Amino acid sequence: MVYVILKSGISSFLASLGFGFLFNIKGRNLWIAGVVGAIGGACYKVSLYLGCSEILSNFYGALGLALASEILARKCKTPVTTFLVCALIPLVPGGGMYRTMLAAIRGDAQNTLNMGLQTLSIAGVLALGIxxxxxxxxxxxxEKRKYLSKK
Incomplete structure (x- = not known):
């Protein structure tokens, strides 16, 4: 189990790092984007291992990477989207969309509908988590700013 989570975290780290490089993120922010992606990928795999559905696992992954993005963006004084966009890429259901289109081309209406709904559900929970x-x-x-300004 640990190996599977570690493997998922490392692959998500590398994918996020690669997209960060593509998006021209420099220096320490590039590495942080990779770490945020690893957090999202690990949250996804842990929740899958615990028996959650694929849709719910994607939601937990989105929660994990969005929370890490928000916290680290404030620490680094960088826009949240710098980390969020790169880290989200490994969770995006590109394979599901491919299988949906393949079923549509083959004329399998039932499979197209099932896969399309699953793919749209995953995309929706990713957006909802963020x-x-x-x-x-x-x-x-x-609220924190309001509280501190009253002191």
């Missing part, structure tokens, strides 16, 4: 963390962090930091 939105949830972003909203909670924004409210938290606004």
């Amino acid at each position: 939105l949830l963390v972003s909203t909670i962090m924004r409210v938290y930091y606004q």
Whole structure:
């Protein structure tokens, strides 16, 4: 189990690092984007191992990488999207979209519908996880700022 999670974390790290390089992220931010991707990939694999569905596992992965992105972006004084976009790439359901299109081309309407709904559900929970963390962090930091300004 540890090997599978470690393998997933390393592959997500490398994929995020590669896309960070493609997006021209420099220096320490490039490595941080890779680490955030590894966190997302590891959260995904751990929740799959614990018996969650693929959709719920993607949600937990999105929560993990969004939370790490928010925290590390504030620490590094960098926009959140710098880390978030690169780290999200390994979780994007590109294979599901490919299989959906393949089933559509073959004329298999039932399989096209099933795979299409699964793929759209995964994309939706990725967006929902990011939105949830972003909203909670924004409210938290606004309240923190208000509290500290009253002192």
